[in-house]
Amino acid sequence: MINKRAVxxxxxxxxLYRVMMVIVxxxxxxxxxxxxxxxxxxxxxxxxxxxxxxxxxxxAPDGSLDLNLLRDNKGIEVFDYCHISGANLERFFVRVNIxxxxxxxxxxxxxxxxxxxxxxxxxxxxxxxxxxPGYYKGEYPVLLMExxxxxxxxxxxxxxxxxxxx
Amino acid sequence: MRNKRAAILNQIxxxxxxxxxxxxxxxxxTAGKVNGRGVRQQIIEKQTAILIESGIPGVSFxxxxxxxxxxxxxxxxxxxxxxxxxDGLPSGKGYPFFSPYxxxxxxxxxxxxxxxx
Numbered sequence: 001m002i003n004k005r006a007v008x009x010x011x012x013x014x015x016l017y018r019v020m021m022v023i024v025x026x027x028x029x030x031x032x033x034x035x036x037x038x039x040x041x042x043x044x045x046x047x048x049x050x051x052x053x054x055x056x057x058x059x060a061p062d063g064s065l066d067l068n069l070l071r072d073n074k075g076i077e078v079f080d081y082c083h084i085s086g087a088n089l090e091r092f093f094v095r096v097n098i099x100x101x102x103x104x105x106x107x108x109x110x111x112x113x114x115x116x117x118x119x120x121x122x123x124x125x126x127x128x129x130x131x132x133p134g135y136y137k138g139e140y141p142v143l144l145m146e147x148x149x150x151x152x153x154x155x156x157x158x159x160x161x162x163x164x165x166x
Numbered sequence: 167m168r169n170k171r172a173a174i175l176n177q178i179x180x181x182x183x184x185x186x187x188x189x190x191x192x193x194x195x196t197a198g199k200v201n202g203r204g205v206r207q208q209i210i211e212k213q214t215a216i217l218i219e220s221g222i223p224g225v226s227f228x229x230x231x232x233x234x235x236x237x238x239x240x241x242x243x244x245x246x247x248x249x250x251x252x253d254g255l256p257s258g259k260g261y262p263f264f265s266p267y268x269x270x271x272x273x274x275x276x277x278x279x280x281x282x283x
Binding site: 015018019022023026027030034038039040041043046047050051053054058082083084085086087088089091092165 | 180195202215220262266
């Protein structure tokens with residue numbers, strides 16, 4: 001003789017126990033994962049575009065580039081030349097290339113760690129996109145000037161890379 | 167025979183309820199994280215940094231204190247970083263920005279005005 005009421009009660013207790021266990025496990029899993037989970041917004045690609053714009057405006061403010069001025073400042077750092085300041089400037093890499101339309105290189109300025117370009121390629125392959133640097137390369141036509149005289153047409157190529165902020 | 171089918175149906179219903187319960191807890195936890203003060207602070211700090219970086223001399227913009235994102239108690243710019251205090255959560259690291267121009271923050275009654283240049 002089976003006690004039907006007892007069986008039903010037992011089954012209800014077991015169900016209640018199961019529900020409680022599932023809730024407890026769900027809370028533990030979510031609680032632990034929430035410690036390590038941080039929603040991150042990456043704006044470095046935009047920063048790279050803005051940095052390029054500042055550098056272009058600085059080297060060729062009205063579309064013309066004074067070669068004599070650059071000769072006088074040969075070897076200067078890009079950020080100093082453009083008066084760009086801020087925190088964590090070591091996270092930026094800027095390369096400015098000035099050439100004739102034919103491709104003949106006239107000047108090249110760099111600031112920052114050029115090795116970050118390799119890091120960018122490594123990150124593009126996979127790994128964590130949270131640390132992905134922002135990158136932008138722009139090519140702009142400019143008038144090459146010497147003492148207010150036009151000496152020819154040229155190209156200004158600016159490459160900017162923004163690394164993970166500390 | 168009838169009792170067996172009822173028992174199976176009963177178990178399926180319980181399992182569906184359990185799955186729904188776990189799923190709703192998961193959604194609530196994720197929503198809490200995404201809408202959390204830390205994320206809202208991150209959004210405002212980064213938006214401010216981008217506006218400063220894209221600013222030219224003479225430009226100013228304002229940030230309303232009372233926003234959909236919460237109440238902004240403080241906006242501070244020091245040593246090349248933007249710090250935003252939102253709903254009582256002080257900014258730990260801030261967000262670094264670059265600019266060739268000086269940046270100044272002025273607090274008004276219901277907004278913060280940021281001047282560039």
